[in-house]
Amino acid sequence: MRLGAVLLASGAGRRFGGNKLLAPVEGVPLIQRALEAVPAELFCRAAVCSPYPEVLALAGERGFLPLYNHRAREGISTSICLGLSALWDMDGVLFAVCDQPYLTINSIIHMINAFRDSPASVCALAWAGKRGNPVLFPAELFPALSALTGDTGGSAVIKAHRDRLLLVEAGSPAELRDVDCPDDLFPA
């Protein structure tokens, strides 16, 4: 089975001010934490979609295919579609966002194993029965994913295929926590 990964690294982070993916959490930039939690080596092919050359350069150094998203401002669907352009021949693709600083490689491995056991499912990382990111989609759903428009993400496809949803429990609730602004991590 050939599995791919797409890191969605377009996070404009308006509330954050500037490119939040380069902001450090415990001394390590968010993007670097994401590249380590979802390493390219676990996958047949892995891509990072971003409008930031600095982010793409880091991704390239770590074995990811760096894909410049010229249309990032049009919304997350453009990153999903771009990533799938390079991973169209995989049996499944994991989509991860890059603002979950406590995501662990262990959870990614659990997701991959769950999908290998149940290759028609949509595997989502979860805590206490509540779905979060990343999500691993089977090839059957690539057409639906690549038909998304604007700022609509994979949730729309999951909702249309609820019967396929398989929750994979994270190691801790912190893994699913996303960072929208510095105060999310370091409250005054």
Next chain:
Amino acid sequence: MRLGAVLLASGAGRRFGGNKLLAPVEGVPLIQRALEAVPAELFCRAAVCSPYPEVLALAGERGFLPLYNHRAREGISTSICLGLSALWDMDGVLFAVCDQPYLTINSIIHMINAFRDSPASVCALAWAGKRGNPVLFPAELFPALSALTGDTGGSAVIKAHRDRLLLVEAGSPAELRDVDCPDDLFPA
């Protein structure tokens, strides 16, 4: 200097009927002729943009990055933009179409050499002073190329930068001839 190549392989060939890129010319499918005339080995990175899995599979075997263009029906600009997503960090990118069965590798090498001598130019293959394809664009023009929409191709960018145009003479006029339908090659 880092040079890339994009083969635009979306040619729906409505007049042709079916996928003209798989139609043989002198026993060799058009796409294979293109992959041989513009070999990936001449470039730092080379991609093929296409909505045809068969075409992408052949491209992958020959060292090209195969990029599935989900939006091919929206026009050639979508292939240009997709190709540039993977080649955003090159100093120049050559764009070739795949329906010029008599294009030669010699002409591609001449174009690369001309661009290396004149790296701000737009190098276009030509015959008798008339511009054709492929065209090699410098990085300064990538933003203009990726901003194209619909079925507008690189010609619009060339027209806006006429002062940069550098014609590279082909070995014969046949090299620039494109195939729109079988009768173009085999008249009754």
